[in-house]
Amino acid sequence: MFFRKSIAVKNEDVLRALGQINDPDLNKDIVTLGFVKSLEILGGEVKVTIELTTPACPVKEQLKTQAEDLISKIPNVKKVEVTMTAQVRPPQGQAPGNRILLPHVKNLIAVASGKGGVGKSTVTVNLAVALAQTGAKVGLLDADIYGPSIPLMMGTRKERVLQDGAKLLPIESHGIKMMSMGYAVEEGKPVIWRGPMVHGALTQFLSQTDWGELDYLLIDLPPGTGDAQLTISQTAPVTGAIIVTTPQEVSLIDARKGLSMFQSVKIPILGIVENMAGFICGHCQETTHIFLQSGGEKLAHEAQVPFLGSLPLDPKVAQAGDTGTPVVALNPDSEVAKLYKAMAGKVAALLSVRSMNQQGEAFKPLEMTWQS
Amino acid sequence: MAELISAVYPVQLRQVGGKNLGIVWNDGHNSFYNVRKLRLACKCAGCIEEWTNRPILDEKSVPQEVHPKKMETMGRYALRFDWSDGHTTGIYTFENLRKLCECPQCRTASV
Numbered sequence: 001m002f003f004r005k006s007i008a009v010k011n012e013d014v015l016r017a018l019g020q021i022n023d024p025d026l027n028k029d030i031v032t033l034g035f036v037k038s039l040e041i042l043g044g045e046v047k048v049t050i051e052l053t054t055p056a057c058p059v060k061e062q063l064k065t066q067a068e069d070l071i072s073k074i075p076n077v078k079k080v081e082v083t084m085t086a087q088v089r090p091p092q093g094q095a096p097g098n099r100i101l102l103p104h105v106k107n108l109i110a111v112a113s114g115k116g117g118v119g120k121s122t123v124t125v126n127l128a129v130a131l132a133q134t135g136a137k138v139g140l141l142d143a144d145i146y147g148p149s150i151p152l153m154m155g156t157r158k159e160r161v162l163q164d165g166a167k168l169l170p171i172e173s174h175g176i177k178m179m180s181m182g183y184a185v186e187e188g189k190p191v192i193w194r195g196p197m198v199h200g201a202l203t204q205f206l207s208q209t210d211w212g213e214l215d216y217l218l219i220d221l222p223p224g225t226g227d228a229q230l231t232i233s234q235t236a237p238v239t240g241a242i243i244v245t246t247p248q249e250v251s252l253i254d255a256r257k258g259l260s261m262f263q264s265v266k267i268p269i270l271g272i273v274e275n276m277a278g279f280i281c282g283h284c285q286e287t288t289h290i291f292l293q294s295g296g297e298k299l300a301h302e303a304q305v306p307f308l309g310s311l312p313l314d315p316k317v318a319q320a321g322d323t324g325t326p327v328v329a330l331n332p333d334s335e336v337a338k339l340y341k342a343m344a345g346k347v348a349a350l351l352s353v354r355s356m357n358q359q360g361e362a363f364k365p366l367e368m369t370w371q372s
Numbered sequence: 373m374a375e376l377i378s379a380v381y382p383v384q385l386r387q388v389g390g391k392n393l394g395i396v397w398n399d400g401h402n403s404f405y406n407v408r409k410l411r412l413a414c415k416c417a418g419c420i421e422e423w424t425n426r427p428i429l430d431e432k433s434v435p436q437e438v439h440p441k442k443m444e445t446m447g448r449y450a451l452r453f454d455w456s457d458g459h460t461t462g463i464y465t466f467e468n469l470r471k472l473c474e475c476p477q478c479r480t481a482s483v
Contacts (some may be wrong), residue, residue: 086418187436234447264465266379266449363398367444368385372456 009076014048017070020210024059036285037085044078046071052086056143060084067328096130099365100207100236105139105214107351109270110241114254116223120244121273122148122321124220125176127242129328130337130344135153136215139170141205142180144222146200148193151182155324159183167210175257190231202231211305217346223254225261233265239269239351239364241306247277247295255296259303270350271306272296273343276313287312306350309343312336381448381466390439395469403473409437411455413472414462433457 019031026033026157036193038045050067066080071080073232081324101167102108111124123138132138144149151171156360172176183203185191194271200224211217219238222228232238239264255272262269274296278287283320290313314336320327328337373394379394384396393410395403414420419429435457450465464472 099446210443217382233449236447238447264449267379267447268379279377348466363448364383365444365445366385368387368440369442370387370440370456372390372439 009046009074011039011041013074014039014041017074017325018048018050018067020070021063021066021309023063026225028254030063031057031361041280044076045081045138046077046079047081047083049083049085049122052084055249056148058252058289065230082182093327100203101365102206102211102237105211105217107216107239108237109216109347109351110204110219110221110229110238110267111244112221112229112241112258113223113244113250113251114256114258115245118223118244118246118251119311120223121153121220122326123242123244123275123315124218125153125272125321125326126317126328126337126340127344127347128176128216129174129326130340131216131348133328133332133341134344134348136348137185138175139177139209139211139214139217140179141176141220142182143202143205143228145201145228146194146222148182150178150180152222152324153321153326154178157182157187157324164210166208168205168207168208170211172303173295173324174326177209177214179205179279181205197229199231202233203229205231206236225257229261233267234261240268241254242273242347244273244275245299246291247274247289247293248291249295251291252295252299255299256303259299259305261366269303269305271308272300272303273308274310276311279313282315305344308346309339311339311343379448379466380470382445382451382469385451390437393440397437397453397464397470401473402468403470403474403478404473405467406471407436407439409474410453410464411441411457411459411462412462414459415468416459416461416463418459418461428458 014128015031015036019029019037021030022028023030028370030036035052036048038049039049048067050063066337067082067364068080071077110121112134113120125173128138128140136280154173154176156171156173156178161171162169168179169180172181173342181191221232243255243258245251254301259269276291278289280287297307316331316334317327317336322332327334328340335343380393381398383398384393386396388404391407391421393405393407397403412431413428414428439456440453441456443451446452446463450463451469452463454460
């Protein structure tokens, strides 16, 4: 009679078992993917830590159960302990939390709205042209990756982005330097991307475009409070935001959310623009308030931010946009163009007052390395 | 226009010995933090369960000598830390950092 020494479980047995588990999103097994962070074997007791790429992984529990089942089937295993953790990894080729510094851009202005279809891009291109007409150097970044409309509105839909080494050369029209997803993809083709790709494209457009010296760089954001807004507010030195809304409650409700998002990431609100405020009949000259009245002004009052002005619903504005020449450039003496110019003046004044009135030291991005 | 100038933000970050971090703010306040306490106060989704707010960071898993390797501002509202224990996802808003301040003045104020 002799005692057989209990056979210890081997690392490779456990890894072989875990190698049978596939991550359904990445379509590779979790060992190859490097998700097994630690493995401890004490006699018949196995302790494993599996690190996922997001704490919100929908199959976390399923992977854990699979791991427990497979390890417990290995001969001589008496006890299994699987711990699930997560470490969100930065997209490849990109330093975590990288910041975009635009030292040659004096003012970076985000134009946003909560709701879509309020004429945000129309307002942005006309403001940009009105600012440029004052002699300022102006750039325009179309941050709407899925529905870029700047190329059409600025008459540049056939233009394609050119690269000079690592630099992207902006497209120029009506005195404005522009970058848009519309210059990077074939016209009419949809961009079908998830959030991280949007983040990558935006940071690249912002940081690699050869903007040169600019007095104002306007960012035309897509509607909502999602990936594009977060990327811009976390990585770029935004000077202030303009919120565009139409006067009725269904738009104001979303505009409030936009406002509150910028407030929570500490981006100053330069003011609110009310668009499509009234329609002047071409026959009888009477004004009809299609989307009600003065909602934008009320919102500005409620949020204690400047009201930048009210713009009418004017078919000439839409026509001008569709033909590729913003109304401010096409009919600089029209009533609506005058409203845009007044608005541009207000924005410019607010920004200069702001830079003069800054109390104490101005905000500057900081970084520090710990000395151990 | 009050809005445009009221926000607090750091103007200087400094290391105080091996275990403490100092932050000087634009309003002149001098904050002081023990770095391990700061690591344990991380609010990211890996440390606090996203939907339930349940703490999931095991204090014992954080080394006693944990310290930031690098820190940098995120936009104009937060600081992000690269910690020596490999943790990189924590974003500390300026507001939260002011609440976590351990300077004698803030400590007496919060009692």
